[in-house]
Every structure is written in structure tokens, then in C-alpha cells.
Amino acid sequence: METNFQIAEASDVEILVNFIREYYEFDGHIFDENSIRATLLQLLLNADLGRVWLIRKGELAIGYIVITFGYSLEYRGRDAFIDEFYIRASDRRQGIGKQTIQFIERACPELGINALHLEVERKNTIAQNFYRQVGFVDQNRYLMTKLSVLQQNEL
Numbered sequence: 001m002e003t004n005f006q007i008a009e010a011s012d013v014e015i016l017v018n019f020i021r022e023y024y025e026f027d028g029h030i031f032d033e034n035s036i037r038a039t040l041l042q043l044l045l046n047a048d049l050g051r052v053w054l055i056r057k058g059e060l061a062i063g064y065i066v067i068t069f070g071y072s073l074e075y076r077g078r079d080a081f082i083d084e085f086y087i088r089a090s091d092r093r094q095g096i097g098k099q100t101i102q103f104i105e106r107a108c109p110e111l112g113i114n115a116l117h118l119e120v121e122r123k124n125t126i127a128q129n130f131y132r133q134v135g136f137v138d139q140n141r142y143l144m145t146k147l148s149v150l151q152q153n154e155l
Helices: 010-027 033-045 096-110 125-133 149-154
Strands: 003-007 050-057 059-074 076-085 115-118
Touching: 003 096, 003 115, 010 033, 010 050, 010 076, 033 050, 050 076, 050 096, 059 096, 076 096, 096 115, 096 125
Parallel strands: 076 115
Antiparallel strands: 003 050, 050 059, 059 076
């Protein structure tokens, strides 16, 4: 069955929230449905922030990918993070992940993206190996984060 990618819209919030719940459970993130729903809607309604696509196998949604935009002097303009990337367990190891990354790479020039970044859990060596296979390189840097006071209280 063919894999295809559909730009997500506000009407897709329910299926996306369910996928996000599954992904956060898998990766060990705290899931707060109300804040996820509100943040997701902001992203879906403001194309300046990034893009969300549903990953489909035929007509069936099997996952999603989110890219969010930034701007970098080092990378000479717009860059983006693959903020979230999830495919249901039953659909993994079928080449869909590779197809998804190739789709995103083709979308980057159209979106004016010069560099694409991602983060992966240190313990998730399977994902690390996959990302290396599709061309991502460890920059030998640490991603360091400081949350705002508001976010510290929520997470």
C-alpha cells in the first residue's frame, strides 16, 4: 500500500492528539492533553510556526511528523527542527520512516529551509542508527534547554 503525506488541519486535532499520546508514552514524555491540544492548534493555525503532516498508508493515518521553523546565522537563514516524528509500532520497519524523511527533505527547499535538525533520546539507539542511515550527523554538541517559569511549572 502506498505511503502518502497530508498536511494536517485543525479538523485533524483528535487523531493527532491520539498519536501524540502514543508517542509520549513510547518516549516517556509527560502528556498533558489540554496543553498539547492548545499548542497543537496554534501550530496548525499559524503556518509561520511550522508544518504538521499526517502519514498515511492508503487512507489510514499511521503517524505524523512535525517541523517547526527557526532562523540561524550559522545555517544562513531559515532552519527547522523535526519536532516530533511518530509511526505506529505495527507500521515500523517497512521503509515508511525513510519515505517520510525523504518527503520532508523534498519539502525543505519549497519552505526555504537551509538546515534540518532533530533531537533523539540518548537511550533510543535504534532511532539514532536510523537517522544516521538517512543522512543526519551528530554535530558533537549538546542540546541544552531552559524552560520559562511557566513551562517549568507545567512540565
